[in-house]
Amino acid sequence: AQSVTQPDIHITVSEGASLELRCNYSYGATPYLFWYVQSPGQGLQLLLKYFSGDTLVQGIKGFEAEFKRSQSSFNLRKPSVHWSDAAEYFCAVGEGSQGNLIFGKGTKLSVKP
């Protein structure tokens, strides 16, 4: 069965420090992979997506993610975290971008001043 695992429930980083959020997936075919961010009381905003091609994808707000097929991973990174990045981050996998996205349980990011 398809699944997404985000091993870290809660991460705290200092402002200006680098960030890496982990995501592992289980999927039989070539996956479509996504990272979304959710601020309190808000819906989900797409940060970036991977469909094919270059395994390092750039997203909004200075985020990037790298697809590693051998490790079934799609980790999200940011070189320097800002206080406004505090939110919950969700990794998702799907057959395409249409419907039936399977989400992980999310990683809550806190940022220390």
Next chain:
Amino acid sequence: DAGVTQSPTHLIKTRGQQVTLRCSPKSGHDTVSWYQQALGQGPQFIFQYYEEEERQRGNFPDRFSGHQFPNYSSELNVNALLLGDSALYLCASSLIGIQETQYFGPGTRLLVL
């Protein structure tokens, strides 16, 4: 350009009642998907509507039903509410197509007492 809108923002019901949630897609979008997000969990796909028909469905009982109107807006209906139906219900809209992005609304928070 308005994004995805949902109404109401919050709702309180009692067990056994029925509820209707509404979603207006982003301008130009023709496809609406619904997700349920329980507290502390990632969103789970309920179903997707395109051309006024249910196109895909997740693992939800028949108590969950939907509708799409000619203007592409959509409703989610839940009958015979259970305590476990308490969640944030998210609507996402997109253009039909394999590499189109889903845009999420802010959600409707449903509390079943």
